[in-house]
Amino acid sequence: MPHHAPSAPILYSFSNPEELVDALSHFIVKAQKEAVEKRGKFTVAISGGSLPQFLNGLIGKPGVKWDKWQVFYADERVVPLDHPDSNHKLCMDKLFSKVPIPPDNIHTIDYSLKDDLEDLSDAYEKELIHEFANKDSARFPIFDLILLGVGPDGHTASLFPNHPLLSEEDRWVAYIEDSPKEPPERITLTYPVINHASRVAFVATGAGKADTLKTVLDEPEAGLPASRVRPITPGQVFWFVDDAAASKVEYPRTKM
Numbered sequence: 662m663p664h665h666a667p668s669a670p671i672l673y674s675f676s677n678p679e680e681l682v683d684a685l686s687h688f689i690v691k692a693q694k695e696a697v698e699k700r701g702k703f704t705v706a707i708s709g710g711s712l713p714q715f716l717n718g719l720i721g722k723p724g725v726k727w728d729k730w731q732v733f734y735a736d737e738r739v740v741p742l743d744h745p746d747s748n749h750k751l752c753m754d755k756l757f758s759k760v761p762i763p764p765d766n767i768h769t770i771d772y773s774l775k776d777d778l779e780d781l782s783d784a785y786e787k788e789l790i791h792e793f794a795n796k797d798s799a800r801f802p803i804f805d806l807i808l809l810g811v812g813p814d815g816h817t818a819s820l821f822p823n824h825p826l827l828s829e830e831d832r833w834v835a836y837i838e839d840s841p842k843e844p845p846e847r848i849t850l851t852y853p854v855i856n857h858a859s860r861v862a863f864v865a866t867g868a869g870k871a872d873t874l875k876t877v878l879d880e881p882e883a884g885l886p887a888s889r890v891r892p893i894t895p896g897q898v899f900w901f902v903d904d905a906a907a908s909k910v911e912y913p914r915t916k917m
């Protein structure tokens with residue numbers, strides 16, 4: 662089979678976070694429309710950090726078909742679902758409690774398995790297998806959209822620099838017990854899953870991200886975890902950033 666290099670990241674930079682939120686919600690609705698037309702549903706993975714708050718352009722937006730969404734977490738902290746550190750709680754607070762999404766369409770970790778992270782991550786993997794099973798027999802799930810943030814050290818989801826998890830090739834979901842960012846116990850989607858997605862969108866704002874973005878976009882050979890997100894063709898990676906975060910980046914911007 663001919664091998665196609667992954668397509669280059671597409672960088673959108675906005676003069677303020679409000680414009681970013683607007684453009685991102687437009688992008689998401691377009692992706693949803695395409696997915697629903699093709700397969701009658703929209704599969705999305707979402708991470709934590711500052712990302713969920715940038716999804717608030719979806720609240721009350723016409724055209725969002727919440728009953729078609731199937732939501733997974735790109736990474737999740739192993740804490741109770743109502744704990745302040747839970748990415749699920751964060752997404753509930755910022756978005757899902759404010760929109761008519763059926764609760765069954767949001768796939769959470771099974772915290773009762775907390776004493777065995779292997780079991781807990783396997784159970785989450787099964788949840789994904791169940792959702793993606795009747796698609797073609799692809800080895801990995803093909804998410805319509807994965808939404809990610811990037812940390813100051815270049816980590817994304819719970820894929821941290823120099824961690825053995827970066828070379829995981831088989832599992833869909835893996836666990837980590839020694840996350841350098843609190844809390845230490847987490848599960849995360851692996852690269853094979855992230856890099857099989859139809860679209861991955863990163864969101865990063867603020868001057869505090871300027872150095873990180875420069876390395877991630879201008880020096881991909883440095884191999885920071887976020888640089889390694891390069892979905893296989895026809896998948897694509899998009900960056901939604903503000904001018905402050907992009908201030909040091911030379912990588913070419915695309916106009917939306």
Ligand SMILES: O=C(O)[C@H](O)[C@@H](O)[C@H](O)[C@H](O)COP(=O)(O)O
Nearest residue numbers: 708709710711810811812817818
């Ligand atoms: O659970 C987490 O910690 C997040 O999923 C993580 O991957 C986050 O997206 C980055 O750390 C960026 O965080 P900020 O957007 O808050 O900088």
